[in-house]
Amino acid sequence: MKFISTRGKDIAKNSAEAITKGLASDGGLFVPETFPCVYDKIEKLLDMDYAERASVVIGSFLEEYDSERLLSACQKAYSRFEENDPAPVVRIDEDLYVLELFHGPTLAFKDVALTLLPFLLREGASICGIEEQILILVATSGDTGKAALSGFQDAEGIKIMVFFPSEGVSDMQKLQMCTQEGENVNVVAVKGNFDDCQTAVKKIFSDKEYEKILKDKNIVFSSANSINFGRLVPQITYYFSAYCDMVNAGEIELGDKINFAVPTGNFGNILAGYYAKQMGLPINKLVCASNSNNVLTEFFANGTYDAKREFYKTTSPSMDILVSSNLERLIFELNGRDALITAKQMQELKEKGVYQIKEEQLEVLDREFFADFADEEEVMQTIADFFEEYGYVLDTHTAVGINVEEKFKGFYEDAGKTIVLSTASPYKFPQSVLKALTGKGVGDAFEASKKLENLTGMPMPEGLKTLQNKKRRFDKEIDRNKTKEAVDEFIG
Numbered sequence: 001m002k003f004i005s006t007r008g009k010d011i012a013k014n015s016a017e018a019i020t021k022g023l024a025s026d027g028g029l030f031v032p033e034t035f036p037c038v039y040d041k042i043e044k045l046l047d048m049d050y051a052e053r054a055s056v057v058i059g060s061f062l063e064e065y066d067s068e069r070l071l072s073a074c075q076k077a078y079s080r081f082e083e084n085d086p087a088p089v090v091r092i093d094e095d096l097y098v099l100e101l102f103h104g105p106t107l108a109f110k111d112v113a114l115t116l117l118p119f120l121l122r123e124g125a126s127i128c129g130i131e132e133q134i135l136i137l138v139a140t141s142g143d144t145g146k147a148a149l150s151g152f153q154d155a156e157g158i159k160i161m162v163f164f165p166s167e168g169v170s171d172m173q174k175l176q177m178c179t180q181e182g183e184n185v186n187v188v189a190v191k192g193n194f195d196d197c198q199t200a201v202k203k204i205f206s207d208k209e210y211e212k213i214l215k216d217k218n219i220v221f222s223s224a225n226s227i228n229f230g231r232l233v234p235q236i237t238y239y240f241s242a243y244c245d246m247v248n249a250g251e252i253e254l255g256d257k258i259n260f261a262v263p264t265g266n267f268g269n270i271l272a273g274y275y276a277k278q279m280g281l282p283i284n285k286l287v288c289a290s291n292s293n294n295v296l297t298e299f300f301a302n303g304t305y306d307a308k309r310e311f312y313k314t315t316s317p318s319m320d321i322l323v324s325s326n327l328e329r330l331i332f333e334l335n336g337r338d339a340l341i342t343a344k345q346m347q348e349l350k351e352k353g354v355y356q357i358k359e360e361q362l363e364v365l366d367r368e369f370f371a372d373f374a375d376e377e378e379v380m381q382t383i384a385d386f387f388e389e390y391g392y393v394l395d396t397h398t399a400v401g402i403n404v405e406e407k408f409k410g411f412y413e414d415a416g417k418t419i420v421l422s423t424a425s426p427y428k429f430p431q432s433v434l435k436a437l438t439g440k441g442v443g444d445a446f447e448a449s450k451k452l453e454n455l456t457g458m459p460m461p462e463g464l465k466t467l468q469n470k471k472r473r474f475d476k477e478i479d480r481n482k483t484k485e486a487v488d489e490f491i492g
């Protein structure tokens with residue numbers, strides 16, 4: 001299958017090329033030429049385990065990959081999750097379910113894709129005959145960084161460099177990244193917010209001259225951000241898998257429509273749900289849940305994407321984003337796959353910080369999505385209420401999803417069943433969660449975690465406990481216009 005750029009000036013001849021390149025050379029994002037109808041195979045998927053389902057969903061796009069090798073890579077990747085299940089569905093009440101995506105090595109949903117991406121990338125490089133060393137540059141709002149570092153640690157022929165906003169991640173997230181082991185890794189804090197990091201990294205990607213210089217050093221770039229289709233495609237699986245589990249558990253009948261509510265930042269996770277729908281999955285609405293950085297809520301309400309606004313640092317830092325990269329893929333579909341219009345809109349976003357869609361396009365969006373946001377007070381209240389009512393501990397991001405799901409139900413009373421995607425363990429943000437539950441602040445992350453354990457009975461994950469005694473390896477902080485120099489220093 002070919003992959004085309006949303007901006008029309010680049011084509012990848014197959015998925016392997018799209019994945020190894022990461023970003024298209026015209027600055028656009030690669031999208032599949034068509035969406036295979038995986039729902040045709042739903043009867044078969046019902047009887048499969050998660051890794052098998054993943055190999056079917058992913059394999060439907062990655063035709064050039066050997067299917068047996070893909071299956072065994074999925075099995076290996078997903079054996080790193082608790083009980084070999086990256087996506088258990090937990091029933092809260094008859095209409096509400098939580099899809100727990102945080103049982104992987106770094107305790108956020110990014111693990112579902114990033115435990116598998118090293119295989120997709122290496123295999124892709126071999127299919128494309130790439131012999132150079134691959135340098136992966138990552139901009140992270142907190143969770144991608146650690147999940148990518150963990151996935152790529154000591155991967156042969158690959159180096160990875162992570163940029164995170166110095167003040168924009170939680171203590172636990174920072175500690176997770178800065179203690180990362182491995183010979184091939186590097187982590188740098190950038191002064192500024194996530195958007196600054198993402199812009200700086202994208203700029204390096206589209207720097208043709210720099211690309212040539214690196215090529216002479218036998219190095220090519222790739223990306224582990226959700227701009228890379230290889231990051232996105234494993235995320236489609238859990239929408240299908242959750243649906244199958246609901247059918248198998250007798251919660252729904254095959255063919256019934258359900259809703260998914262997704263705490264959203266860069267629009268990668270929810271876009272995977274939109275893709276699942278294009279592949280036949282019976283989804284009613286996709287609920288786009290934002291925090292106080294509610295640029296997407298406004299976009300879905302009035303059709304204007306306006307990134308020129310105040311940036312808020314919230315308790316859900318992985319969603320503190322004003323320029324949601326993956327929205328470009330949705331806009332491309334909305335434009336009837338017209339790359340010229342899409343490229344123009346993205347140019348406007350870059351130059352003026354704002355672009356618009358048409359009234360009739362807004363109506364199309366309204367049929368597919370519901371969008372709203374939760375402010376900081378609502379997030380705190382939701383965590384407290386949810387624990388009191390169900391004894392279930394939400395992290396700050398998932399709380400945004402739950403809060404907006406409640407607004408969704410208030411708006412569409414007969415909306416039916418909704419699955420809320422739970423994107424992180426509460427122990428990645430223990431101070432905020434503890435404060436929500438007790439009203440009292442505790443400064444130290446480990447002290448807060450201990451208190452949270454005592455209060456809730458939910459055990460702190462081992463992967464975070466051991467951080468306390470790990471050596472900090474990285475503590476460099478740079479200006480955002482010095483990212484290229486930092487890359488130079490890393491590769492030598």
Ligand SMILES: *Cc1c(COP(=O)(O)O)cnc(C)c1O
Pocket residue numbers: 108109110142143144226263264265266267268269270318319397398423424
């Ligand atoms: C990355 C992240 C999100 C946002 O996901 P996008 O794909 O960027 O929309 C939400 N919650 C957590 C915990 C995350 O790490």
